[in-house]
Amino acid sequence: MQVKTRDIKDLFPIGAVQDDLIFSKWGDITVCFEVILPEIYTLNVQWDGEGDNRVEMGEYRELVESWSKAIGVLPPHTIVHKQDWFVEEKYQPKVTVNAFLDKTSERHFNERPYLNHRCFLFLTKTHPERRSVSAEAITLARTRLVSKEVADAKKLDDFLNAVEQCKAILESTRLLRLQRLTTNDIVSTATSQGLLERYYSLSLQEEVVTLADIERDDCLRIGGKFAKFYTISDVDDMPDWVLTHNRVDAYSSENSTVSVCFAAPVGLMLPCNHIYNQYVFKDDKHVSTPELEQRATQMRSLASFGKANEVNAMLINEYLTEASQYGWTPIHAHFNVQVWTEDKSKLPVLRNLVSSAIAKMGARPRENSLDAMALFWAGIPGNAADLPKEDRYWTFTPQAVCLFNQETNDxxxxxxxxxxxxxxxxxxxxxxxxxxxxxxxxxxxxxxxxxxxxxxxxxxxxxxxxxxxxxxxxxxxxxxxxxxxxxxxxxxxxxKYLTYDPANPISFNPFVIEGRAQPDIEKKEALKTLLQTLWKRPEEQQTRTEDTALAAAIDGYYQYLAQHEDIFPGFDSFYEYLQDGFVRYLDEHKVREKHFDLENFMYVLRSFYKGGEYDYLLNSRTNLDLLHDRLxxxxxxxxKDHPILFPVVTIIIMDVFIAKMRKLMGxxxxxxxxxxxxxxxxxxxxxxxxxxxxxxxxxxxxxxxxxxxxxxxxxxxxxxxxxxxxxxxxxxxxxxxxxxxxxxxxxxxxxxxxxxxxxxxxxxxxxxxxxxxxxxxxxxxxxxxxxxxxVSREEYYAFTTEQREKLKVQQKVQQQREAGADINYELAIKEIVAEERGL
The missing domain is CATH 3.40.50.300 (P-loop containing nucleotide triphosphate hydrolases)
Known part of the structure; x- marks a missing residue:
C-alpha cells in the first residue's frame, strides 16, 4: 500500500521569524520568553484567619494572582501558551578535575539520570477571523495574507506594550524571571539548534540535527520517537475544586506540611520524557458573554426535549453569575501532556504513569489519539491558535492558572x-x-x-x-x-594537626612574629590576654594599673628583641626580660607593689619558664608560623577540662586565626x-x-x-x-x-x-x-x-567519623609504614574500596 506523504514545507504554519517575533502564515504574532521558575519545595503556604474564615496567603497564592493579573492586561484574542519541557538526561562528569577525591566523585555520579526542565512562554496575538480558518487550508487562497487587525501598526504596538506589562507583573513577584528569546534562539543558526527545530526533534540539545519525519499511526512517530497525548480538555474531567498547591504526604507529618504546586504530578514528579502544554485563550468578553447567554436561552427553550438541556442552561447561567460576581472574564483553556519514548513497548508503562499523575490532581485523564497530530501541531511555538476548538473548555483565569506548573528543579x-x-x-x-x-x-x-x-x-x-x-x-x-x-x-x-599527648605535648610560641616585626594592636591584645590568663584566675578582677603594666612589659620586650637579634623570641626570653628590664620599668615609673604585685606575677608565671611544669607550652621552636598553613x-x-592548658590554648587559637584574618588579604x-x-x-x-x-x-x-x-x-x-x-x-x-x-x-x-x-x-x-x-x-x-x-566510597572513607571505618584506613597506613613506604592516604583508601568491590 502506498503511503501518502506531504512535504512539511507545505504544512509548516510558521511564515517567518523576524525582529524576535514569530509570524504565522495566518497572521498570528508571537512573543517568546524563557521563564525561570522557583525551585521546587521553596514556595510557602500561609493562611490568614481560622476555621471557615481562613484565607490562603503565601507564595503559591501570589503566583496564581500574578499570572491572573498578567493575563488580564493582555488584549482580547491573545493566547497564552506555557510549555514546560521535561527531558531525561544523564549527568556528564567534568573532565577538568585533578584532585583524587574530585575524580572519584565524578565517577560516582557518572550518567546518573535526571529530568532537565525548561519552561517557555509564548504570547500570541491572533484575530477574530482566525477561528473560522482551517489548518488544512492553503494560505495563498485567502484574499489577505494577514488580517486587517494584525496589520494595524497601532494594535501591534498596543499588544507589544501589553506584553511588557505582563512581563513586569510576573517579575514583580521576584519569584519569576522572564528572558526574551531572540531570533537566534527561535530558529537554528550554523552552530546551535533553535527552539522550533528542537520541538520538531523533541530534544533540548543545542547541536544542530536533521529534522525527522512525522508519521501518524496508532501513535505519533517523530523520527525514532513514539509519542502519545493525554489531555485535560473537558470541564467534566476537572475536579470540583482546584488548589494552588498540593501536600506531599511523604515529606509531611502531623506537625509539618511540605507542599508543591497543584500541577507538580505532571511536572517534575512525572519521571519520563514529556512536555506539559498549558493554554489560555483570551476571547473578547463583549462577544463571548452574549454568545453564552444566547446558548443558555437556546438550551432552556429545548428543555422539554431533554433534561440535559435544562441542566446545561443552568450551568451556563451559574458560570455567567460567577463571572459577574467576581469580575472574571470567561476564557477557554486546554492542558495536555505529551510523552515520548524510543522504545514503543514502553508506551503502556507511560500511559499508567501519566494517567496516575493526572488522577493525583483530581482530574480524569484522557488519551487523545484521534487529535494527536493536531495537538502536536498546536504545540509548535507560535501556532497555539491551531488547537482544535473542540479540545478547549470554558473556565476562568485563576482556576486555569492553578493548573500551571509553577516550579523547576534545583x-x-x-x-x-x-x-x-x-x-x-x-x-x-x-x-x-x-x-x-x-x-x-x-x-x-x-x-x-x-x-x-x-x-x-x-x-x-x-x-x-x-x-x-x-x-x-x-x-x-x-x-x-x-x-x-x-x-x-x-x-x-x-x-597541621595539633593535639595534646603526654609523650609529645602540644606546644606553641605566641611571641614569634614573622620577620621579627613589632606587634600590632591585635597581637599586643592577644599577648596581654594570655598573660592575664596565666596569672589570674577567672574570678579575679584585673585592675587598670595591672593592664597598663602588662602592656608596657610587652612593648619593652619587643624593643629589647629589636636590640638583641641573637635572642630567640619565646616565653623563656620574655620571662628573663621581666626579671631585668621590666623591673627597671616599674622602678622608674614608681609602680608600687599594691598596684602591681610583681613578686606574685613572677611566681605564678615561673611554671611556664624553663624547668617549670609547663615549660614546653610557650617555647616551641617548630610550630613557629601557622599563618601560611592552610589547614x-x-x-x-x-x-578541655584542664584549668590551665585549656584557656591558654584557646587564646593562642584565637591569636592564630586573628593573624590570618588580618594579614591574608583577599x-x-x-x-x-x-x-x-x-x-x-x-x-x-x-x-x-x-x-x-x-x-x-x-x-x-x-x-x-x-x-x-x-x-x-x-x-x-x-x-x-x-x-x-x-x-x-x-x-x-x-x-x-x-x-x-x-x-x-x-x-x-x-x-x-x-x-x-x-x-x-x-x-x-x-x-x-x-x-x-x-x-x-x-x-x-x-x-x-x-x-x-x-559522596563516593572514597570520599566516605575520607570523611567518616565512625571508628570502625577510620580504623580500616589507619591499618592500611600502618601497613605502608611497616613496609617502609611513604605514607599515602589516597592509596590506602583506594585499596579499601577495591577490596569492598571484590577487585
Whole structure:
C-alpha cells in the first residue's frame, strides 16, 4: 500500500521569524520568553484567619494572582501558551578535575539520570477571523495574507506594550524571571539548534540535527520517537475544586506540611520524557458573554426535549453569575501532556504513569489519539491558535492558572566556590555556593554559619565534606575539635594537626612574629590576654594599673628583641626580660607593689619558664608560623577540662586565626568550632567568639559553630546573641527526634513556618537505592532548601567519623609504614574500596 506523504514545507504554519517575533502564515504574532521558575519545595503556604474564615496567603497564592493579573492586561484574542519541557538526561562528569577525591566523585555520579526542565512562554496575538480558518487550508487562497487587525501598526504596538506589562507583573513577584528569546534562539543558526527545530526533534540539545519525519499511526512517530497525548480538555474531567498547591504526604507529618504546586504530578514528579502544554485563550468578553447567554436561552427553550438541556442552561447561567460576581472574564483553556519514548513497548508503562499523575490532581485523564497530530501541531511555538476548538473548555483565569506548573528543579551555582550536593528529587549533583552567591543576592549579610545536628545525623560528615571543598578552593581553615573528627582528612590534605599527648605535648610560641616585626594592636591584645590568663584566675578582677603594666612589659620586650637579634623570641626570653628590664620599668615609673604585685606575677608565671611544669607550652621552636598553613586543627579533647592548658590554648587559637584574618588579604578564612559548647563554656573563648562573629565579615572571613544541641549555645549568655544574630546561614541535619518540641528550636533560630516544615521533612523519603543523608540550609530566612549529602566510597572513607571505618584506613597506613613506604592516604583508601568491590 502506498503511503501518502506531504512535504512539511507545505504544512509548516510558521511564515517567518523576524525582529524576535514569530509570524504565522495566518497572521498570528508571537512573543517568546524563557521563564525561570522557583525551585521546587521553596514556595510557602500561609493562611490568614481560622476555621471557615481562613484565607490562603503565601507564595503559591501570589503566583496564581500574578499570572491572573498578567493575563488580564493582555488584549482580547491573545493566547497564552506555557510549555514546560521535561527531558531525561544523564549527568556528564567534568573532565577538568585533578584532585583524587574530585575524580572519584565524578565517577560516582557518572550518567546518573535526571529530568532537565525548561519552561517557555509564548504570547500570541491572533484575530477574530482566525477561528473560522482551517489548518488544512492553503494560505495563498485567502484574499489577505494577514488580517486587517494584525496589520494595524497601532494594535501591534498596543499588544507589544501589553506584553511588557505582563512581563513586569510576573517579575514583580521576584519569584519569576522572564528572558526574551531572540531570533537566534527561535530558529537554528550554523552552530546551535533553535527552539522550533528542537520541538520538531523533541530534544533540548543545542547541536544542530536533521529534522525527522512525522508519521501518524496508532501513535505519533517523530523520527525514532513514539509519542502519545493525554489531555485535560473537558470541564467534566476537572475536579470540583482546584488548589494552588498540593501536600506531599511523604515529606509531611502531623506537625509539618511540605507542599508543591497543584500541577507538580505532571511536572517534575512525572519521571519520563514529556512536555506539559498549558493554554489560555483570551476571547473578547463583549462577544463571548452574549454568545453564552444566547446558548443558555437556546438550551432552556429545548428543555422539554431533554433534561440535559435544562441542566446545561443552568450551568451556563451559574458560570455567567460567577463571572459577574467576581469580575472574571470567561476564557477557554486546554492542558495536555505529551510523552515520548524510543522504545514503543514502553508506551503502556507511560500511559499508567501519566494517567496516575493526572488522577493525583483530581482530574480524569484522557488519551487523545484521534487529535494527536493536531495537538502536536498546536504545540509548535507560535501556532497555539491551531488547537482544535473542540479540545478547549470554558473556565476562568485563576482556576486555569492553578493548573500551571509553577516550579523547576534545583539550580546549580556557576560560582567557582561551593559544595557538591545533590537534588532532592533525582539525586543529580549540583554545586551549592554557601557563602558568596547568597551575599550577592542579598539573602545574607555575613558568611558565618551555625550547624546543628543530633548525634548520628551526619553532622560531622557534612562538615568534613564542606571543609574539604573549601580547602580545595584555597581557603585557610582553623578547626577547634574535641572528638578527632577531622584527623583522617587532615592527614590526607597535609594539614597541621595539633593535639595534646603526654609523650609529645602540644606546644606553641605566641611571641614569634614573622620577620621579627613589632606587634600590632591585635597581637599586643592577644599577648596581654594570655598573660592575664596565666596569672589570674577567672574570678579575679584585673585592675587598670595591672593592664597598663602588662602592656608596657610587652612593648619593652619587643624593643629589647629589636636590640638583641641573637635572642630567640619565646616565653623563656620574655620571662628573663621581666626579671631585668621590666623591673627597671616599674622602678622608674614608681609602680608600687599594691598596684602591681610583681613578686606574685613572677611566681605564678615561673611554671611556664624553663624547668617549670609547663615549660614546653610557650617555647616551641617548630610550630613557629601557622599563618601560611592552610589547614590547622587544634584537637582539645585531652585538655578541655584542664584549668590551665585549656584557656591558654584557646587564646593562642584565637591569636592564630586573628593573624590570618588580618594579614591574608583577599583569601577566605574560616574558623570552625566543632562541638562548640566544650569550648565556649569558658569565658575566655566566649569573648573571642563574640568578637569574631561581629568582625570576621570585614576580612573575608567566616565563623562556623557546630553543635548537637541549641541549648549548648544559648546556655552561654555572652555567646547566645552573638552567634544566633550574626550567623545568617543556618544548617540543620535530621531533627525528627525533636519534632514534638521543635517549636523551641524554631523560636531560637527564628525559622519561618516553611523552614520548620522543611527541617522536619529531612530523610523522610530517601531513595533506598542511594546512600545519603539530607541537610537543610537557610540563608537569612530569605531562601531555604533541602539537599542530599551523597559522596563516593572514597570520599566516605575520607570523611567518616565512625571508628570502625577510620580504623580500616589507619591499618592500611600502618601497613605502608611497616613496609617502609611513604605514607599515602589516597592509596590506602583506594585499596579499601577495591577490596569492598571484590577487585
Amino acid at each position: 539550580e546549580t551555582s556557576l560560582a567557582t566556590s561551593g559544595i557538591k550536593l545533590t537534588e532532592r528529587l533525582s539525586g543529580k549533583p549540583i554545586n551549592v555556593d554557601f557563602s558568596d552567591e547568597p551575599m550577592r543576592k542579598g539573602w545574607i549579610t555575613n558568611r558565618n554559619k551555625f550547624i546543628i545536628g543530633p548525634s548520628g545525623s551526619g553532622k560531622s560528615f557534612f562538615t568534613n565534606h564542606a571543609v574539604r571543598s573549601y580547602h580545595a578552593q584555597d581557603s585557610h581553615i582553623v578547626i577547634v575539635d574535641v572528638g578527632h573528627s577531622y584527623s583522617s582528612l587532615c592527614e590526607m590534605l597535609g594539614g 590547622v586543627i587544634f584537637e582539645l579533647d585531652n585538655i 583569601i577566605r578564612k574560616i574558623i570552625l568550632i566543632e562541638e562548640a559548647w566544650k569550648a565556649i563554656m569558658k569565658d575566655e573563648m566566649a569573648e573571642y567568639i563574640r568578637y569574631l562573629y561581629k568582625t570576621v565579615r570585614k576580612f573575608f572571613g567566616e565563623a562556623w559553630i557546630v553543635t548537637q544541641e541549641v541549648d549548648d549555645i544559648i546556655g552561654n549568655k555572652i555567646v547566645k546573641d552573638s552567634i544566633i544574630n550574626n550567623a545568617d546561614t543556618k544548617i540543620l541535619l535530621d531533627q525528627r527526634k525533636y519534632q514534638n518540641k521543635f517549636g523551641v528550636v524554631q523560636e531560637l533560630l527564628a525559622l519561618t513556618k516553611k523552614e520548620k516544615d522543611l527541617c522536619l521533612s529531612l530523610n523522610r523519603d530517601n531513595d533506598p537505592g542511594r546512600l545519603y543523608k539530607e541537610v537543610f540550609v537557610s540563608w537569612g530566612g530569605q531562601h531555604s532548601k533541602v539537599y542530599g549529602v551523597e
